[in-house]
Each structure stands twice: as C-alpha cells, then as structure tokens.
Amino acid sequence: MTTEADRGAPRVSPLYDPKVRGIAYQVVLALVIVFVVYEAATNAIENLRAAKIASGFGFWTVEAGFDINQKLIPFSSTGGSTYGDAFLVGLLNTLIVAAFGIVLATILGFVIGIARLSKNWIIAKLSMVYVEVIRNTPLLLQLLFWYNAVLKPLPDPRNSVSLFGAIFLNNRGVVMPTPIAGPNFDWTWIATLVAIVVWIVLSYVARKQQAATGKRFPANLIGFALFIFLPLIAFWAAGGPLTFEYPKQSRFNLTGGMQIYPEFVALLLGLTIYTAAFIAENVRAGILAVSKGQSEAAHALGLSNGQTLRLIVVPQAMRVIIPPLTSQYLNLTKNSSLAVAIGYPDLVQVFTGTVLNQTGQAVEVIAITMLVYLTISLTTSFFMNIYNSRMALVER
Amino acid sequence: MKKTIVSIALGAAAIFAASAVSAQTLNNVKNKGQLTCGSNTGLAGFGAPDDKGVWKGLDVDVCRAIAAAIFNDATKVKFVPLSSKDRFTALQSGEVDVLVRNSTWTMSRDTSLGLNFTGINYYDGQGFMVRKKLGVSSALELNGASVCTQQGTTTELNLADFFRANKMKYEVVAFATSDETIKAYDAGRCDAFTTDASGLYAERLKLTNPADHIVLPEIISKEPLGPAVRHGDDQWFDLVKWVLYAMVNAEELGVTQANLDQMLKSDNPEIKRLLGTEGKFGEMIGLSNDWVVRIVKNVGNYGESFERNVGEGSPLKIKRGLNALWSKGGLQYAPPIR
Numbered sequence: 057m058t059t060e061a062d063r064g065a066p067r068v069s070p071l072y073d074p075k076v077r078g079i080a081y082q083v084v085l086a087l088v089i090v091f092v093v094y095e096a097a098t099n100a101i102e103n104l105r106a107a108k109i110a111s112g113f114g115f116w117t118v119e120a121g122f123d124i125n126q127k128l129i130p131f132s133s134t135g136g137s138t139y140g141d142a143f144l145v146g147l148l149n150t151l152i153v154a155a156f157g158i159v160l161a162t163i164l165g166f167v168i169g170i171a172r173l174s175k176n177w178i179i180a181k182l183s184m185v186y187v188e189v190i191r192n193t194p195l196l197l198q199l200l201f202w203y204n205a206v207l208k209p210l211p212d213p214r215n216s217v218s219l220f221g222a223i224f225l226n227n228r229g230v231v232m233p234t235p236i237a238g239p240n241f242d243w244t245w246i247a248t249l250v251a252i253v254v255w256i257v258l259s260y261v262a263r264k265q266q267a268a269t270g271k272r273f274p275a276n277l278i279g280f281a282l283f284i285f286l287p288l289i290a291f292w293a294a295g296g297p298l299t300f301e302y303p304k305q306s307r308f309n310l311t312g313g314m315q316i317y318p319e320f321v322a323l324l325l326g327l328t329i330y331t332a333a334f335i336a337e338n339v340r341a342g343i344l345a346v347s348k349g350q351s352e353a354a355h356a357l358g359l360s361n362g363q364t365l366r367l368i369v370v371p372q373a374m375r376v377i378i379p380p381l382t383s384q385y386l387n388l389t390k391n392s393s394l395a396v397a398i399g400y401p402d403l404v405q406v407f408t409g410t411v412l413n414q415t416g417q418a419v420e421v422i423a424i425t426m427l428v429y430l431t432i433s434l435t436t437s438f439f440m441n442i443y444n445s446r447m448a449l450v451e452r
Numbered sequence: 453m454k455k456t457i458v459s460i461a462l463g464a465a466a467i468f469a470a471s472a473v474s475a476q477t478l479n480n481v482k483n484k485g486q487l488t489c490g491s492n493t494g495l496a497g498f499g500a501p502d503d504k505g506v507w508k509g510l511d512v513d514v515c516r517a518i519a520a521a522i523f524n525d526a527t528k529v530k531f532v533p534l535s536s537k538d539r540f541t542a543l544q545s546g547e548v549d550v551l552v553r554n555s556t557w558t559m560s561r562d563t564s565l566g567l568n569f570t571g572i573n574y575y576d577g578q579g580f581m582v583r584k585k586l587g588v589s590s591a592l593e594l595n596g597a598s599v600c601t602q603q604g605t606t607t608e609l610n611l612a613d614f615f616r617a618n619k620m621k622y623e624v625v626a627f628a629t630s631d632e633t634i635k636a637y638d639a640g641r642c643d644a645f646t647t648d649a650s651g652l653y654a655e656r657l658k659l660t661n662p663a664d665h666i667v668l669p670e671i672i673s674k675e676p677l678g679p680a681v682r683h684g685d686d687q688w689f690d691l692v693k694w695v696l697y698a699m700v701n702a703e704e705l706g707v708t709q710a711n712l713d714q715m716l717k718s719d720n721p722e723i724k725r726l727l728g729t730e731g732k733f734g735e736m737i738g739l740s741n742d743w744v745v746r747i748v749k750n751v752g753n754y755g756e757s758f759e760r761n762v763g764e765g766s767p768l769k770i771k772r773g774l775n776a777l778w779s780k781g782g783l784q785y786a787p788p789i790r
Contacts, residue, residue, distance in 0.1 A: 107544060107566035107682065108563075108684070110564035121612055122609055123611075123622075125623050133613070228598060307596055308594075308597040309597070311621075397632070399636060405603070409603045409604055412537065413537045413604030413605075416541075416564055418541050
C-alpha cells in the first residue's frame, strides 16, 4: 500500500503552483520597475534636450568663479577652482559638522539619559524638561535661535573679547593662533604613537593577567599618563619646536590665525543639543531594559555603584541602545542640511544652492546630492551594525 | 530644507512630466484664465505684496501688462514668489509662464538654462552698502572685509571678480534668501552687503536704522534685468517681448493712462498703429488689435510704472538714469511698431 509521502506532492498545473506564481509576480514587478526607470531616464534626457537645457556632467571641471568662506581644502575663485572642488568643499563641511555633532551628541545624550534616572530629584526633573522641550520643538527654529543667540550678543571685530591676548571672540567667530610646527616637531608625533601602542599592549596584558590570576593592574591609568606626558617630554627634549601665527587686527577683521565661523558653531550647537535629547531617551530606555535583579545581584557581590553601572548595566543596555542610536546618527547627518537656513556652506548649501543655480543642471546636481547622503548613511549604518554585532549577546 | 524640497520636486517634474516645452503657452494661459508669473519673494519697488496683499512693483507691472493684453484685466495674474536659487528651475519645469524677477540677462543663462530673455526692463549694476561708522568711502577700501550676499546670483560671481581684479581679500557669507542675507548684515555678521544697486536702496529700508548705512559710489557690474520665458515657444516669446516694447513705445509717444481717450482720436500714424486704430499688429502676436490700449489703461506706460514703483512717487526715489528713454539720454529704446 502506498502512503501519501510515496506519491510525492500532488501534481498541480503550473498555473496554480504557488512557487511558480510567486516567481512570476516577482519577474513582472522587476520588469515594471526597470521599465519605469528607463522611461523616466529617457524622458528626462529627451525633455532636457528639447528645452535646450545643458545636461551631462561636463560642468564638473568648469571653473566655479565664486568663493566659500569655510573650506578644509584650498578653494578660491582666483585659483581656478572648479564646480567639482566646490562639491568637495561642501561635502567636507557636511562631514566635519556631522562627525563633531555625533561625538558631542553621544556624550551629552548619555549624560542626560543617565541624569534622568538619577535619584537626585532636581537633576532628574531638569533632564526631563530638557528632553521634552528640545525634542518637541522644530530643529529649524532651534538653529535660527542658536544662530542669533551666538551672533547677536557678541561684539564687532574692532571690540573683540580677547582671552590671553591670543584668542579673540567676536561676531565673526573665534579666531585662534595657528600653530606652525618646527623642524623637530615630528618627535612629538612619534612619542604620541609610542604611548598609544604601549597603552594598548598594557591593557591587553592586564586583561590576560586578570583572567588568569584575578589580580588587577591599573593599565588605563598608566596608559593615559604615558599618552599625556611622553609627547610633552619629547616636545621639551626637542627644544619646543612650535611657533604660533597670531591673529592681527586689520581694518575690518582679524587676519591670520585659525577661524571658527559662527555658522559652524550655531549648526553644531543646534544639531548636538537636538539629537542629544533623542539619544538621552534611547539611553534611558536601554538602562531601564536591564532588569533590577542585575544591579541588585551586583551590589550583593560587593560592586560599587560606579562599577555596577560600568560593568553590569551599561554593557547590557548597549544592546538595546545601539540600533536606535544608529538612526539618530543618520538623522543628525541628514539634518545638517538645514545649514542652508543659517548660511553654513554645507553640501546642500554650496552644491544644490550655488552650483545648481550657476549651472542650471537640476537633475544631475540633485541626483549626486541624494547619492552622497545615501552613501554617508549606508556607511554609518554599516559600521554601527558591525559594532552592534560585537556588542550583541553572545550565547555560550 | 523647504528650498531643497522645491528643487527636488522640480527635478522630479523635469523627469516625469510630459514634454513641458510646447508652443502652447498662450493657449494654456487663456484656458487657465490667468497668467502664472514668477516673482521676487519681496523686493520693494520691483516685486512685493503691499500691506493689503496686492502685488506691486516694476517687475509686477510687466506681469500685469501681459495679463491686461490677454484678458483686458490686470488682476488675472497669479504671483509665485521664488528665491533666486529656485527661479530658473521653476520656469524650466513649467511652474510659471513667465519669470519677471529682477533676473540678470547673461550669456550662460540665455544659452544653457533652456530659457530666453525677452528684453531689459531695468538697467542695473551691482553696488555695496556699509555702515557709516566704518568710515569707508569707496568699495576699493574693502580689503579684508566680510561681505554678505545671496547665493545663486550673478552678484556672488561679480563679487569674486571684483575682489580678484583689485587684488583684495574678502570673506563671503552666502545665504539662500534675501531676507536672511539682510538680517545677518543687520546683526553685524558682515561689514558690507552687496546686491544690485536698486536692491540696496530697497533692502536698506528693512534695516533697524537705515540712516546708519551708506551705499558706496562704485557700480561693479552690468546687470541688465529683464523678463524670461522658456525656450521653444516663439509665439509666447514674441508676446512677452512686445508687451514690454509697447510700454516703452507708449511712453515715447506720450500715451498715458490719463490721456488715452484723446490719444485714441490722434492722427499721428505712429500712435494709430500703437493703439490699433490702424493695422493689425495685435493679431500678429495672437491678441486683439487694441492690446496696447488694454495695457496702458490697466497698467500705464513704462515711465508711469517706473515713477509709481521706484521713482519719485515711491519711497525708493531712484532717478531714471540709464533707464530714461534713449531720446532723453538713457538706454530704454524699443523697436518701432510697424
């Protein structure tokens, strides 16, 4: 007698086979998408040609003829800089404000998040007010507020506030002396590198030792001391090979020295403070997700409050915190495009603002800009996912 | 961010819209029952809504004259305020029928942006404004200054040229809209503010203490401002071009809002052709033959519009200068209606 299994699957017409149908639907959908994209691209090219609007990427190497104030690479209308250079200047300005913003927002966010769980009533309530106020008002408004808050109270350049006669503060930003490295300055870098290597080796040895014998060795303290003092000793031994170019008062502004522009400060402040409020909530959620029994057990084992937080609670909380933290980092990067409202020359301001208008090539410029933000976001996600998988619960 | 969304929307429109270029602009305008006109977001004397929300200005009058010529009603215009960086994209994508927004006619704009300038309704040039207390009396003394400007304009490029040509250094601070620019200048972010000379006088009115600021004497560029239309619709191009010429010709022949009725009885053949009592000139551009009568009755001639909006009859009090008729030492010269 044959069983059901012996006969195999019941034969059905391919028309009704769910597997075949599934594949067929996928193929149809893929074809439709390809068709729409193809149509859109050819239609756009045809329309641009019919309207006699320039197209293509030839503008990339054309001289730009305008200037940008904050630039991390040389860029000037005199030096024959191109629209491609302008793109790079904008991109770097976006990246630098995003990088600083992410670091500062993370620090501030963790502090506020932990403070909100503090047993001290005032600290807890203050953190709550901070989070609720900042999180529930539009970022654009906050940026405009910070820009005016930074700009308005500061004196004009002729009446700059001076710190130690070297650092000047006025409504054009902060001007600091530029350090100029002398011939033997390389020794300081070498000493710094040595200190870092020694620090890493020390902490590795200390961990091994603690795992094997249970004895603890203050590797981080010693490493940090080396990191500070070794370069200083090298610097002193080499005869202090560092000079400064001091800013000088000229008719309108201070010339010479390094300048931090108020637009950068305002944007950084706005992004940091805004994103920190969200990060604080993620941190609070992460910490609350660690069951109370964990810290009770840690206390029962004799760990101090600090140790409990550092060794027991935070490592477990990180697993909950990291995924939403990643999206906050992405938000911060994308929100940096609001720079356009306060005149900070980021990618959107320079590239989709000035370059788009001078070249008139909206389709190309917008496409490149979208691609850039996509790339930045995917890269950030990639590294955060690696970090996440390292922090994830390891089943033993 | 809003600007970006506009740009992206326009980009998307350029991709997906069926060909926006067609010789149908006049028919479209007639079917819609109104003209869509790209205007400034607010430049006193050129294009700005007044306290009752009615758009007024020299550029606005060109839009109104086009509407008057088509509909015999100067109010059938929808004004779309555009920032300097969005204006050409809005015209390219068909969001507006005509752009009259103190835009400078340059070769690259005329040839690579897919648009045509139809004429010059204001001869302008770029200048600088500074605080009086800086003690600056010439733009050549601005070495090392911070300058506020609006991005996406010829101003931004002329500024770089001027400082390069005079071997001077400067710091540029560029903003997306004219409002942000003038506010930053007012807050002390910059030593100087630069835009077209006419704009300097208009923007100065927005400052906290207008009397504390002076406009420097140098004019550093040629800024011929005029209306622009899309490439590819010659009938519409001709219409917009001749509406402006008609306003200038009306001033030259002394036809005003006040004396229009007497002028209709004039024996002067030039006036007869202008006002359509002789010849079929209106039909040549797809309008009725009394098109100029409609323009003058509803809007006035070029000189009347100038005086009312930017001249002695306005807070700006700008002299005719280059914008006087050619017969009075200026540059305004219209080809004859013949």
